[in-house]
Amino acid sequence: MKVLLYFEGEKILAKSGIGRALDHQKRALSEVGIEYTLDADCKDYDILHINTYGINSHSMVNKAKKMGKKVIYHAHSTEEDFRNSFIGSNQLSPLVKKYLVSLYSKADFLITPTPYSKELLVGYGITVPIASISNGIDLNRFKRSEEKETKFMKYFKIKENQKVIICVGLYFERKGIIDFVELARKFPDYRFIWFGHTPMYSIPKAIRTIVKDDHPSNVEFPGYIKGDIIEGAYSAADLFFFPSYEETEGIVILEALASKQQVLVRDIPVYKGWLEDKVNCYMGQTNEEFAHLLESLVEGEIPDTCQQGYNVAKEKSIGHIGHELKDVYEKVLGTKII
Structure with a gap:
């Protein structure tokens, strides 16, 4: 064959x-x-x-x-x-x-x-x-590495005890980029980093404006970054927040799960059958729900689901x-x- x-x-x-x-x-x-x-x-x-x-x-x-x-x-x-x-x-x-x-x-x-x-x-x-x-998902690639985490921390000059929330995706409204920035406004003491890139000429003006100018100082758009830095980010961050409205799967979620990272997603139909709220991730619908869950997870006020999430990645x-x-x-x- x-x-x-x-x-x-x-x-x-x-x-x-x-x-x-x-x-x-x-x-x-x-x-x-x-x-x-x-x-x-x-x-x-x-x-x-x-x-x-x-x-x-x-x-x-x-x-x-x-x-x-x-x-x-x-x-x-x-x-x-x-x-x-x-x-x-x-x-x-x-x-x-x-x-x-x-x-x-x-x-x-x-x-x-x-x-x-x-x-x-x-x-x-x-x-x-x-x-x-x-x-x-390649489990070995996203296995936690102190060396990779250190590269990520140095690259972004992450201070000790600073809370970091990440997302990975194209600059699409569908990906929840507007909500990501809105949540960042509610938590000025946390750093929000959105990895990924889309040519500016191809996206609507409202999204271009958000990426270029209209976001608070605690939000960063470093563009597409591969290798040790992004892999270190997956495991070193305090939360992977993915507020996408529509996916056919979402490889970035599998990458986060394989990194034993805590995952917070929007409750949408694509996750039915493999992601379960409060079991292997947390799910929300509104920015109010996300705000409560985000803070509770980052501050360790509710149980993490990292190990169960990793088990999902292993199956895939x-x-x-x-x-x-x-x-x-x-x-x-x-x-x-x-």
């Missing part, structure tokens, strides 16, 4: 969750002994496993079909998570949905990260078989994901009894 992992615009998307998903796929296939290639010109593959949606992606699917190859589309995106993102995204979202449905319907099988995103796709009227498989380790991908590949090739 040989799989062509196709990823259009890899350099552009490398900083996104989809970019990290590709890295996880490569690792997962290697761990279960499945040969793969990234060469779009390769012809001796058995399955096209495609992750992206551009014009070239559309052409790759048509080319694979003409060659009699099996096609698996990794459905990372939905209409719902396209909304409230880029300039004009809400106006374009119905067209995006139509385009995604046309692409996904060409596949022999779909993979999507969660039961929630699977439910959305079924609701679109898609009849292609769908498996929900997490994007996975790259090794587990590799076996699940292999199972789908075998079904598509007809080498496994369904």
Whole structure:
């Protein structure tokens, strides 16, 4: 069995969750002994496993079909998570949905990260078989390291006993960036750091204004930072606060859980079945609820859920994901009894 992992615009998307998903796929296939290639010109593959949606992606699917190859589309995106993102995204979202449905319907099988995103796709009227498989997490990469934590603390000049709340995401309204800043205003003695970057020309003016100017002095937008500093931040911070309104999974949550960090999220449908309030994370809906939970967690006034959260990450380790991908590949090739 040989799989062509196709990823259009890899350099552009490398900083996104989809970019990290590709890295996880490569690792997962290697761990279960499945040969793969990234060469779009390769012809001796058995399955096209495609992750992206551009014009070239559309052409790759048509080319694979003409060659009699099996096609698996990794459905990372939905209409719902396209909304409230880029300039004009809400106006374009119905067209995006139509385009995604046309692409996904060409596949022999779909993979999507969660039961929630699977439910959305079924609701679109898609009849292609769908498996929900997490994007996975590299547990070793996010294992706590004093060296990484020290690099993070030095880079941001974190003072002893200073409370730090972090988030990781694109500069999208959907990600809850407005709420993140609003919560920071309520806690001027805490530092709030939002990791991630989106080109300013592509996001609405209201969000550009928040990132550039309209935020309190205890909020920082250092941009996209990778490696030891961000990995140290995950474990050294006092809280990972992720107020996103819509996700298909949220790889950054898995990264925080794998770091044994306390996680506070918005109570939205995507987490049903794997995140549970007061068990492996804390959940809120309004900024008032978030304010109470945030302060209580940072000050240690309510029990932490870090170990139970880590157990969730373990269940979604790259090794587990590799076996699940292999199972789908075998079904598509007809080498496994369904």
